[in-house]
Amino acid sequence: MSRWSPRDAQGEPQGLVLFDGVCGFCSRWVRFVINRDPEARFSFLPIQSERGRELAARFGIDPEAPQTNAVIWNGRIYFKSDAALTVLGQLPATRPLALLKSAPRIIRDPAYDLIARNRYRLFGRTETCMVPSANERARLPD
Template identity: 35%
Template sequence: MPTPFAYGCPPALDGIEPVAIMDADCALCSFGARMIHRLDRSGTIRICPIQTARGQAALQYFGMDPSDPDSWLFLADGAAWSDFDAIVEVGRRCGGWGRLLAALMILPGPIRAWLYARIARNRYAIFGRGDICGLPDPGLRARLLL
């Protein structure tokens, strides 16, 4: 269930939404950014690395630790989703194959949270490092909020 924005969109984003805020150094998140670019036919979902001033300010706005790149945040239509719920909502909005992520919602919330935490904390060891900002696709780079 999304968390309603307490006071509208975080000021650092100037009303820019929908936006996915994720770790720019994670290979799994870099893959996620490429999937957003490929599956979001509307071209409206923007991507903001948490390592940027905007990303860190948005995390702080929602009471999340900006120095902890374990978090995913998705903002759209005056609501905020985090972690697995953010990934599922992005997939739902992208449509097509992205909707398969909704299958994760059959898991109870505590199990989703536990699973997300395990993957997030071990993602560099499992998937390695990647660089969202270093991706060569000009269309994907246009989605980035730096």
């Protein structure tokens, strides 16, 4: 089993997305999901927050240099491409993309890793977590 294989996350909130809050790409991902999630199935927690650091440590994500985002769905936590495709599979506009999960992770994750390694250079990095709008604030638990 890979370090990034899905695993048990019982007791954690359904639809919680753990993300790198200082990453420009990751903040855009959060806004992308919020804008396409009319049922508000997902909430978002920056890894840099106190609770985010706790969850990151619990699930093996280095909060100082996160290599993945994660999502909790149906009592399991998913990482890397599994996380992204799990989220996309729940959004009406992107549901067909969930079919990509049928491709082996060994093929999907290198593409994810390439973007993750270059995300700050390509999309920028901020010194603070994203500043949410009023609508977005409701989706960021304290």
